[in-house]
Amino acid sequence: MRLTGADIVVNCLKDEGVEYIFGYPGGAALHIYDAIYNQGAVKHILVRHEQGATHAADGYARATGKPGVVLVTSGPGVTNTVTGLATAHMDSIPMVVITGQVPSGLIGDDAFQEVDTVGVTRPCVKHNFLVKDVKKIAETIKKAFYIAMTGRPGPVVVDIPKDISAETAEYHYPRKIEMRSYQPRTRGHGKMIKKSVELLLSAKQPIIYTGGGAILAEAEVPLTRLVDKLGYPSTSTLMGLGAIPARHPTFLGMLGMHGTYESNMAMYHCDVMLAVGARFDDRVTGDLDKFAPNARIIHIDIDPSSIGKNVSVEVPIVGDCKSVLEDMLELLEGVSDSIHRSAVDDWWETIKGWKRVDSLQYDMSDTVIKPQYVIQKLFEITKGDAYVTSDVGQHQMWAAQYYQFQKPRRWINSGGLGTMGFGLPAAMGVQLGFPDDLVVCVTGDASIQMCLQELSTCLQYNLPIKVLNLNNQYMGMVRQWQEFFYDRRYSHSYMDALPDFVKLSESYGHVGIRVDSPKEVESAIQEAISMKDRLVFIDVITDPEENVYPMIAAGKGHNEIHLKPSRGEIENRELA
Amino acid sequence: MKRIISLLLEHEPGALARVAGLFTARGYNIESLTVAPTEDPSLARMTIVTTGSDAIIEQITKQLNKLVDVVKLRTMSDGRYLGRELMLVKVVAGTPDQRNDMQRLVSIFRGRIIDVTDATYTIEMTGNSDKADAFLLALNDVELIEVVRSGILGIGRGKHILRV
Numbered sequence: 001m002r003l004t005g006a007d008i009v010v011n012c013l014k015d016e017g018v019e020y021i022f023g024y025p026g027g028a029a030l031h032i033y034d035a036i037y038n039q040g041a042v043k044h045i046l047v048r049h050e051q052g053a054t055h056a057a058d059g060y061a062r063a064t065g066k067p068g069v070v071l072v073t074s075g076p077g078v079t080n081t082v083t084g085l086a087t088a089h090m091d092s093i094p095m096v097v098i099t100g101q102v103p104s105g106l107i108g109d110d111a112f113q114e115v116d117t118v119g120v121t122r123p124c125v126k127h128n129f130l131v132k133d134v135k136k137i138a139e140t141i142k143k144a145f146y147i148a149m150t151g152r153p154g155p156v157v158v159d160i161p162k163d164i165s166a167e168t169a170e171y172h173y174p175r176k177i178e179m180r181s182y183q184p185r186t187r188g189h190g191k192m193i194k195k196s197v198e199l200l201l202s203a204k205q206p207i208i209y210t211g212g213g214a215i216l217a218e219a220e221v222p223l224t225r226l227v228d229k230l231g232y233p234s235t236s237t238l239m240g241l242g243a244i245p246a247r248h249p250t251f252l253g254m255l256g257m258h259g260t261y262e263s264n265m266a267m268y269h270c271d272v273m274l275a276v277g278a279r280f281d282d283r284v285t286g287d288l289d290k291f292a293p294n295a296r297i298i299h300i301d302i303d304p305s306s307i308g309k310n311v312s313v314e315v316p317i318v319g320d321c322k323s324v325l326e327d328m329l330e331l332l333e334g335v336s337d338s339i340h341r342s343a344v345d346d347w348w349e350t351i352k353g354w355k356r357v358d359s360l361q362y363d364m365s366d367t368v369i370k371p372q373y374v375i376q377k378l379f380e381i382t383k384g385d386a387y388v389t390s391d392v393g394q395h396q397m398w399a400a401q402y403y404q405f406q407k408p409r410r411w412i413n414s415g416g417l418g419t420m421g422f423g424l425p426a427a428m429g430v431q432l433g434f435p436d437d438l439v440v441c442v443t444g445d446a447s448i449q450m451c452l453q454e455l456s457t458c459l460q461y462n463l464p465i466k467v468l469n470l471n472n473q474y475m476g477m478v479r480q481w482q483e484f485f486y487d488r489r490y491s492h493s494y495m496d497a498l499p500d501f502v503k504l505s506e507s508y509g510h511v512g513i514r515v516d517s518p519k520e521v522e523s524a525i526q527e528a529i530s531m532k533d534r535l536v537f538i539d540v541i542t543d544p545e546e547n548v549y550p551m552i553a554a555g556k557g558h559n560e561i562h563l564k565p566s567r568g569e570i571e572n573r574e575l576a
Numbered sequence: 577m578k579r580i581i582s583l584l585l586e587h588e589p590g591a592l593a594r595v596a597g598l599f600t601a602r603g604y605n606i607e608s609l610t611v612a613p614t615e616d617p618s619l620a621r622m623t624i625v626t627t628g629s630d631a632i633i634e635q636i637t638k639q640l641n642k643l644v645d646v647v648k649l650r651t652m653s654d655g656r657y658l659g660r661e662l663m664l665v666k667v668v669a670g671t672p673d674q675r676n677d678m679q680r681l682v683s684i685f686r687g688r689i690i691d692v693t694d695a696t697y698t699i700e701m702t703g704n705s706d707k708a709d710a711f712l713l714a715l716n717d718v719e720l721i722e723v724v725r726s727g728i729l730g731i732g733r734g735k736h737i738l739r740v
Binding site: 051118119122126127130147181182202257303304305307309312 | 687
């Protein structure tokens with residue numbers, strides 16, 4: 001079958017089973033847009049800004065586990081995707097981004113809407129391609145999906161000049177692809193796995209620390225079985241929430257900069273640490289010199305370069321988290337559960353002492369709305385079943401702390417890059433992936449304004465997202481750091497010209513609700529959820545000076561964690 | 577510590593930029609880098625000279641391996657590889673004394689004079705980097721016009737082989 005390059009692109013997507021493509025047309029992509037017009041298999045979602053397309057595809061990928069697909073034009077179309085590519089790259093999210101390019105003959109001539117796409121995107125993708133021959137399109141797109149989805153996943157860009165999408169070639173989509181230069185390993189090394197099990201069983205003060213890799217590998221079943229079997233305390237990074245249910249008896253909550261007291265203290269004092277698909281990020285480890293000083297570390301990761309990058313590891317295991325954990329469970333089969341549980345009894349007693357500090361406690365108020373309370377209510381009403389996306393800042397931390405994620409892929413946020421503006425477009429991708437489920441975008445008055453234009457996309461495709469805006473009239477996290485570290489000099493963190501979000505939502509064709517009293521919070525959330533076919537924007541006016549606690553200041557150790565000031569006495573006693 | 581890393585990579589446009597970009601993005605040093613196609617035209621071979629602690633060298637090799645275009649890689653350790661460099665040196669050699677001195681020096685270092693003009697000699701020299709350095713040192717009162725060094729090419733000794 002002889003097809004144009006543009007038709008080949010669309011047929012590849014169809015044969016790859018792509019459901020949605022998020023995009024925005026423009027000159028260099030017009031042949032491909034024409035090919036999209038002539039078919040019905042791949043549904044195109046027209047966004048309002050290319051950054052929105054990448055975040056939407058990213059949200060879709062995080063929630064469904066399938067690759068997110070984007071189509072944009074050359075030049076500004078490409079540069080607008082860069083933030084979305086970097087966001088996906090940092091969190092290892094599989095995406096394929098197809099970009100139009102100026103005709104081959106004009107490349108390098110500073111043509112209209114020309115940018116060196118491969119050069120501009122190179123540092124923020126897993127790989128990228130410039131297709132120079134129409135006969136190579138199908139093979140290149142197959143490679144792009146294969147690279148995006150295997151090994152440590154990530155975004156891949158395929159740049160197609162306009163003349164190449166007009167030329168014709170025989171269409172054949174390869175079923176399988178082999179690359180001599182890219183052969184990711186999935187099975188862990190048997191000897192290392194055996195060693196890890198022995199080390200785990202010898203532990204007196206163990207901790208299981210999981211990250212986003214456990215979610216990407218869909219390792220929740222063997223992971224929870226391992227935690228059940230060993231009865232060891234477990235904690236998770238921001239990216240790993242939901243792999244172990246938040247209400248699991250061994251789960252100590254999130255760790256790191258805004259993690260719970262008990263999880264950070266357990267990390268500091270542990271003797272054996274099992275890291276599962278986590279990368280020892282600085283927001284997790286704090287000061288590396290003070291990081292888990294007595295720990296013997298086992299690290300499972302599919303990316304060899306993650307192992308030993310920030311901390312030295314005694315037992316490195318390169319492999320897919322799910323496969324490695326299954327192999328570990330097999331070795332543990334003959335071991336009686338009760339023996340090692342009693343070995344860590346004292347450890348659990350110590351941890352229970354830390355838990356009594358109740359580090360997530362906050363002061364309730366009858367007059368001002370505490371943001372933590374809003375998230376708690378959201379959790380109670382939705383019973384932990386909602387898909388929650390977020391932007392970046394205080395609201396993100398509160399969502400992570402107070403929404404107890406019981407399932408993987410329910411918590412959708414930009415952890416690595418910390419991209420404000422991610423939440424709303426990501427929620428669009430999630431809602432398209434799960435049209436019958438409740439999707440809530442927890443955001444803030446600063447973040448929401450960074451991709452606000454996507455409210456228009458939500459109307460066009462009837463996406464009944466619930467936007468929960470924790471409106472404190474500040475860039476809350478910036479203000480918090482300025483309060484702590486810059487003597488309350490609130491340099492440019494105050495927003496004194498906020499729009500009326502209710503009217504704004506209404507002008508976009510949605511429902512807006514303003515809440516400014518604590519007693520209205522619950523009913524407002526319920527009312528929003530009851531409007532099943534409408535996007536509802538709930539503008540919640542919160543305490544402007546509330547801070548996120550606990551907090552480990554950047555560059556400090558886990559043992560230097562700060563609790564809410566009124567709890568300082570307990571903190572000091574515990575630290576002593 | 578100085579290390580030599582040899583790699584085979586897909587001979588595709590942009591592959592060199594991926595390697596060079598990795599070094600700048602992650603703050604690694606490049607002392608020299610050479611690249612050329614191999615007997616298999618689909619592959620290029622690159623030799624990188626870099627410096628860093630063992631932990632950094634380990635990260636460099638892991639990060640290089642992670643690049644989709646890199647097919648195979650080997651760190652060359654002392655005694656198990658041969659490193660050679662090509663150097664071209666243009667010097668002032670106008671008077672009979674200057675010419676005689678230069679011919680003697682070049683012969684001691686087993687170089688070759690490959691171009692002669694009224695006023696200059698151009699010398700070709702191959703060997704390990706120490707030899708090249710020593711030759712430049714020996715030219716102390718000669719007027720240097722230009723020095724071009726290729727950077728090191730490395731190959732493993734005997735059974736230490738890097739091929740697909």
